[in-house]
Amino acid sequence: MVTSQDIREILATNEVLAPVAEQIGDDDSLFDRGLDSFGSVQLMLALEERFGIEFPDEFLTRKSFASIAAIRETVATVLHPQAA
Amino acid sequence: MDSTFSPRADSRAAEIFDEAPDGVPSFLDRLFDQGLLVRTGVDGLYGRSGAFESVVDALERLISRLGAADGAEVMRFPPGMSRPAFERSGYLKGFPNLAGTIHSFCGNEAEHAELLACVEARSDWTGHQQATDIVLTPAACYPLYPAAAARGRLPEEGGLFDLQSYCFRREPSLEPTRMQLFRMREYVRMGSPEQVLAFRESWLARGTEMIRSLLLPLAIDVANDPFFGRAGRMLANNQRQQNLKFELNVPVNSVEKPTACLSFNYHQDHFGTTWNLRQADGSVAHTACVGFGLERITLALLRHHGLDLAAWPDAVRTTLWG
Numbered sequence: 097m098v099t100s101q102d103i104r105e106i107l108a109t110n111e112v113l114a115p116v117a118e119q120i121g122d123d124d125s126l127f128d129r130g131l132d133s134f135g136s137v138q139l140m141l142a143l144e145e146r147f148g149i150e151f152p153d154e155f156l157t158r159k160s161f162a163s164i165a166a167i168r169e170t171v172a173t174v175l176h177p178q179a180a
Numbered sequence: 181m182d183s184t185f186s187p188r189a190d191s192r193a194a195e196i197f198d199e200a201p202d203g204v205p206s207f208l209d210r211l212f213d214q215g216l217l218v219r220t221g222v223d224g225l226y227g228r229s230g231a232f233e234s235v236v237d238a239l240e241r242l243i244s245r246l247g248a249a250d251g252a253e254v255m256r257f258p259p260g261m262s263r264p265a266f267e268r269s270g271y272l273k274g275f276p277n278l279a280g281t282i283h284s285f286c287g288n289e290a291e292h293a294e295l296l297a298c299v300e301a302r303s304d305w306t307g308h309q310q311a312t313d314i315v316l317t318p319a320a321c322y323p324l325y326p327a328a329a330a331r332g333r334l335p336e337e338g339g340l341f342d343l344q345s346y347c348f349r350r351e352p353s354l355e356p357t358r359m360q361l362f363r364m365r366e367y368v369r370m371g372s373p374e375q376v377l378a379f380r381e382s383w384l385a386r387g388t389e390m391i392r393s394l395l396l397p398l399a400i401d402v403a404n405d406p407f408f409g410r411a412g413r414m415l416a417n418n419q420r421q422q423n424l425k426f427e428l429n430v431p432v433n434s435v436e437k438p439t440a441c442l443s444f445n446y447h448q449d450h451f452g453t454t455w456n457l458r459q460a461d462g463s464v465a466h467t468a469c470v471g472f473g474l475e476r477i478t479l480a481l482l483r484h485h486g487l488d489l490a491a492w493p494d495a496v497r498t499t500l501w502g
């Protein structure tokens with residue numbers, strides 16, 4: 097089970113999002129909060145390390161990492177593909 | 181948006197790209213045989229003949245004419261740029277495999293003797309080479325951003341620059357259109373998102389008209405830069421989803437994999453943020469550029485109109501040479 101708080105803890109390690117990580121709502125756009133393309137790649141790599149997964153190519157998009165809710169769903173789908 | 185090759189061009193292209201029987205020289209071989217390109221022993225590194233250069237020169241004049249009314253500021257940089265500026269640009273995040281650095285001998289006299297002994301023995305002589313403060317320019321606009329930012333805020337109307345440089349990308353290939361050292365002409369716009377997007381739109385139209393006037397088949401497609409690795413796949417997907425890059429493609433090596441001869445890029449605030457480039461009101465500047473692959477357009481002309489410039493269609497010759 098991936099929680100929003102799990103995701104927020106990872107956002108807190110991102111240079112741009114760290115100062116605001118705790119204030120970000122589940123559906124807020126991370127890109128509106130200042131996340132850029134390279135930042136989203138760093139976030140993707142941090143999520144892979146934290147959850148011990150490798151995102152398939154079709155998940156390597158802006159949409160997959162656009163919000164806490166989107167990330168939760170993306171990670172859950174990769175962790176438990178049969179439930180998706 | 182035009183995304184298919186024109187019917188007229190399709191039928192000609194099919195003729196041009198008919199599979200050559202075994203033993204028939206490749207397009208690259210024919211360019212060498214005709215003396216248009218000169219072998220150096222390295223794939224993607226070629227000399228150019230006077231005839232080849234006469235086309236490149238004519239294309240440069242044509243591009244200047246197309247952009248003349250805009251009053252771009254002309255700047256020319258050598259094909260090397262400051263290493264600290266290159267590092268700050270972020271190029272290594274996306275394209276570490278394409279970058280070229282300049283190294284020089286930094287040893288003492290004894291080490292000089294070792295170097296010569298290694299050369300003599302045909303073993304690795306580069307041990308005492310060290311990176312200098314110059315790297316090879318990867319795109320004509322890279323040296324511009326720090327230079328423009330150093331001037332302070334942009335004027336109210338933003339900035340517009342005209343650039344041309346030899347550029348380096350380490351991707352040795354037998355495709356003549358994929359050279360390691362090639363010339364890129366660029367116009368670069370700096371200002372508000374609206375200003376730079378309007379610039380890109382205008383060049384999408386002008387570029388299309390330019391290539392049509394050269395009687396070349398074309399298609400414009402959404403594109404992505406060749407970012408490195410898995411992280412690069414995500415950057416490439418992002419770039420495509422946001423329509424940040426378009427390419428004007430012409431079939432040169434094949435119809436299936438046409439060659440990008442022009443590219444139209446919206447960098448958003450990437451370079452503005454990287455270089456603290458500011459608009460007149462103090463907000464971060466957005467940038468966009470149109471790039472012309474001078475050798476690639478020349479090769480497209482040679483492919484479609486033949487290796488004898490005098491036999492090219494009159495309309496093409498008039499467009500190029502008046």
